[in-house]
Amino acid sequence: PLSRISNNLPDRNIICPNVVGRTEALDHLWRWLPDDLSHVKVLAGEGGIGKSSIAYEFANQVSLLGRQAFNQVIWLSAKKRQFRPLTNSYTEIAETHYGAYDELLDRICDFLAITDIECSESTRNKKLRLIKHGFEIIPSLVVVDDIDSLEEAEQRQALELGFILSGTKTKLLLTTRN
Secondary structure, three states, X not given: OOOOOEEOOOXXXXXOOOOOOOHHHHHHXXXXXXXXXXXXXXXXXXXXXXXXXXXXXXXXXXXXXXXXXXXXXEEEEOOOEEEEOOOOEEEXXXXXXXXXXXXXXXXXXHOOOOOHHHHHOOOHHHHHHHHHHXXXXXXXXXXXXXXXXXXXXXXXXXXXXXXXXXXXXXXXXXXXXX
């Protein structure tokens, strides 16, 4: 049996009970992984087209097959509900990880053995340095779902988070409708 790397992926049934097709998008993401010059990828498009499903399926595959590249897979979402295209309905999501950029940084700290005190007492720049150092030690695939829930300026900051990852083996995958 395959052993998974550490992850906090939600139950598949919450995000994508069935992933049909999408091999081209998934292949593209697998080709991105070894690129040491690209640390951030964005899945963008209209709501309900499967961005979260693609991100989830990729994260799930990495959790099974990515042992040589990563120590963990981190799934962080701002979504309060998930669209179900088969029933044209929404399902409430029990756990939301962030609602603002600083909350996103705090949740990332939780996965990098950065203490609550270190995280809460740090300026944003110090927190970003702690996060970068943490990702140098613990290479990770980080999926940040639904960044368009953030204010526009905070969306740019979330994207810029990928740039501070240069020099690490960590990858950041974002989903957005923008």
